[in-house]
Amino acid sequence: MDGKLTINVKAAGTRVALNLDDKVRGTMDWSAAQQISRELRALAAAAVGMVFYKFTVDGRPVYVDFEPGLALALANALYRCSLQAEEQAKAERIALDTAILYRAGAPLGLSNDPAILDEAKKEAAWNSELRRAMPGGVKSAEAFGVPAVRRGPPPGTTQH
Amino acid sequence: MANALRDTGREGFLDGTIDWDTNTIKHFLYDEGADAFIAGDDNLDDILAGARIATSGAYASKTVTAGVADAADVVHTAVSGATVESIEIYKDSGVESTSRLIANIDTATGLPVTPNGGDITVVFDAGANRIFKL
Numbered sequence: 001m002d003g004k005l006t007i008n009v010k011a012a013g014t015r016v017a018l019n020l021d022d023k024v025r026g027t028m029d030w031s032a033a034q035q036i037s038r039e040l041r042a043l044a045a046a047a048v049g050m051v052f053y054k055f056t057v058d059g060r061p062v063y064v065d066f067e068p069g070l071a072l073a074l075a076n077a078l079y080r081c082s083l084q085a086e087e088q089a090k091a092e093r094i095a096l097d098t099a100i101l102y103r104a105g106a107p108l109g110l111s112n113d114p115a116i117l118d119e120a121k122k123e124a125a126w127n128s129e130l131r132r133a134m135p136g137g138v139k140s141a142e143a144f145g146v147p148a149v150r151r152g153p154p155p156g157t158t159q160h
Numbered sequence: 161m162a163n164a165l166r167d168t169g170r171e172g173f174l175d176g177t178i179d180w181d182t183n184t185i186k187h188f189l190y191d192e193g194a195d196a197f198i199a200g201d202d203n204l205d206d207i208l209a210g211a212r213i214a215t216s217g218a219y220a221s222k223t224v225t226a227g228v229a230d231a232a233d234v235v236h237t238a239v240s241g242a243t244v245e246s247i248e249i250y251k252d253s254g255v256e257s258t259s260r261l262i263a264n265i266d267t268a269t270g271l272p273v274t275p276n277g278g279d280i281t282v283v284f285d286a287g288a289n290r291i292f293k294l
Contacts, residue, residue: 142164142165142170142292142293142294143289143292143293144162144163144164144263144265144267144285144289144291144292144293145284145285145286145287145288145289145290145291145292146163146267146268146269146285146287147247147265147268147269147282147283147284147285147291148268148269148270148282148283148285149244149247149268149269149270149271149273149280149281149282149283150270150280150281150282150283151270151273151274151275151276151278151279151280152278152279152280152281153276153278154276154277154278155238155277155278157278
């Protein structure tokens with residue numbers, strides 16, 4: 001395959017869609033995308049000439065050769081999209097972690113996804129189980145008066 | 161430590177197990193040297209009898225207005241024994257193993273106090289928080 005290879009990578013929900021000139025076309029989960037990204041980077045870094053990589057499409061191997069620069073670009077694109085897909089796959093966990101920060105008074109979002117942040121706000125406001133994850137729990141706001149303890153005189157003595 | 165509700169106290173108020181103004185509420189003068197304060201203690205039987213220097217009668221004139229618990233001052237007569245470090249408030253069910261601990265007060269004017277055989281009076285705060293405010 002020459003340098004005119006058209007690469008199209010994008011995150012699609014919790015998966016990553018890849019299209020290499022319709023020769024390799026399909027989706028993979030985010031962890032597979034990260035694995036391919038790592039392998040392509042390693043191959044690109046070690047390559048003297050072209051980088052050969054075996055994709056598995058519908059159970060059959062498809063061999064693609066890249067220029068090292070293109071392999072690195074594909075690796076980076078796969079990694080970037082895999083992070084977006086991973087964020088969606090772990091949206092519930094991220095929302096809960098963000099909710100813990102909100103509940104602790106730290107308005108820091110762990111995602112840029114408005115839907116995840118909205119869910120985090122709801123969890124922070126309503127999740128009664130969240131206190132279990134708070135360091136030291138949620139402090140109670142009870143208030144105490146300060147009583148006085150007065151010791152009287154011992155028996156047999158007269159108080160003046 | 162500081163004055164604080166026990167977890168069992170909070171739970172009791174929320175689940176209705178403790179009704180401040182209708183249940184029998186008492187306290188005892190707590191010798192923490194004989195039985196150290198443990199936050200996880202939940203019922204009266206968790207505190208050694210020897211650490212309870214004197215036990216009050218049932219609180220009188222209890223009020224709950226605005227979530228503020230109050231009661232009449234308590235006089236312990238002719239108290240002797242070891243030094244008292246705190247006051248432990250509990251609900252007396254008549255059975256030690258089900259008498260829930262409610263609150264521990266270790267910050268009070270006059271604490272710690274060493275009994276001398278005379279009376280010891282516990283005067284509850286007349287301020288906004290009285291004994292405690294939920």
